[in-house]
Amino acid sequence: MKQEQFVARYQPEWQALERWLAIRGRDPRRARRTPGPDGLDDADMPQRYRRLCQQLALARRRGYSPQLVARLQSLMQQGHGVLYRTPAPRWRRAVEFLFADFPQLVRSQARAMWVATAVFVIPLVGTFAALQWHPELIHLLMGNDEIARMERMYDPSSPHLGRDSGTDWMMFGYYIMNNISIGLRTFASGLLAGVGTLLVLLFNGLTIGAVAGHLQHVGHGDPFWRFVVGHGAFELTAIVIAGGAGLQLGMKLLAPGRRRRIDALVEGGVIGARLCLGVAAMLLVAAFIEAFWSSIADVPAWGKYSVAAVLWTLVLLWLWRGGRGGARAD
Structure with missing residues (x-):
């Protein structure tokens, strides 16, 4: 699969994840309470994170551009920070x-x-x-x-x-x-x-x-x-x-x-x-x-x-x- 096809296929998914992570960064409570701009909420996060890791691995293996790899790497790091963030005290x-x-x-x-x-x-x-x-x-x-x-x-x-x-x-x-x-x-x-x-x-x-x-x-x-x-x-x-x-x-x-x-x-x-x-x-x-x-x-x-x-x-x-x-x- 060419890089253009790869980006076209998964771009909406990455954009949704980027918007959701931006909201989560401004207000950590919001994503926990309500779905994000594309219906993404905390329940979707583990599955989306695994898909993102797979996409990053594919991009590296296929030798896609450094810019694309860097973008996916950044998303993965942000997602890791959200997924494994220490929960607030009760x-x-x-x-x-x-x-x-x-x-x-x-x-x-x-x-x-x-x-x-x-x-x-x-x-x-x-x-x-x-x-x-x-x-x-x-x-x-x-x-x-x-x-x-x-x-x-x-x-x-x-x-x-x-x-x-x-x-x-x-x-x-x-x-x-x-x-x-x-x-x-x-x-x-x-x-x-x-x-x-x-x-x-x-x-x-x-x-x-x-x-x-x-x-x-x-x-x-x-x-x-x-x-x-x-x-x-x-x-x-x-x-x-x-x-x-x-x-x-x-x-x-x-x-x-x-x-x-x-x-x-x-x-x-x-x-x-x-x-x-x-x-x-x-x-x-x-x-x-x-x-x-x-x-x-x-x-x-x-x-x-x-x-x-x-x-x-x-x-x-x-x-x-x-x-x-x-x-x-x-």
Whole structure:
């Protein structure tokens, strides 16, 4: 085979590899997360590297030009550096995921996230407003025992906010299990063509709106808001993100496009699983704040609201700006 034929045959492959290596050099995380410009990702790298070594050996054996041999030699050395690069420590990858990959992934599913927000927030606000005008509606949404327990938990004279028993550590464990189970249920319900996720979001919005509306009406609003305003930045946002994860999963099932339905569902499951990792981290932080800060009754309202303002600002900035300037998450 003449050199011109050899170059014509393998040139696209070399160019794809060169572009991919250039991207990998600028951002080592990008190729790991997403396919390169020609669909090349880390899974393709060992096979491409072996082919390149074979092509270099052929070029040398056939006596092709020094320029071509030098080009292939350079590509091989760069590929070796990528393939055998020492992986980043696990803690660093975890930090990169939480502060860059996760917020990017949330933004990449913006449509599902906005739908989840609307399905959760509109019933919450609507129920709260309705109970200010028609307080008797609470009996359609909650039983008498639940109402009595709720009023006891947020009694202004209670030494703790949001609970009537249990130590901080006991409640921390309870909040972790309860909140994460809600988040996972919200996501997994997306397998029911997204309808399950919509129902879970709707139910949670109605329930929280009913609790807030009733307590506000009976004069227990101050302890309630002082309790929820802090950890709500992480907890409520996490539930909405879990809802968005479930909705995108449902859409992959309903509208797979040109892909096979099972392939689209697997893709949605991978995206959802990564989103749920971030949701679990958010709910862990929310549980810590809820157990050790939110329940303190001695902190005045201005102190609770000041801390809450900082927490809400940090969460929103993190989701809006986290990972910008880097590579897109898949």
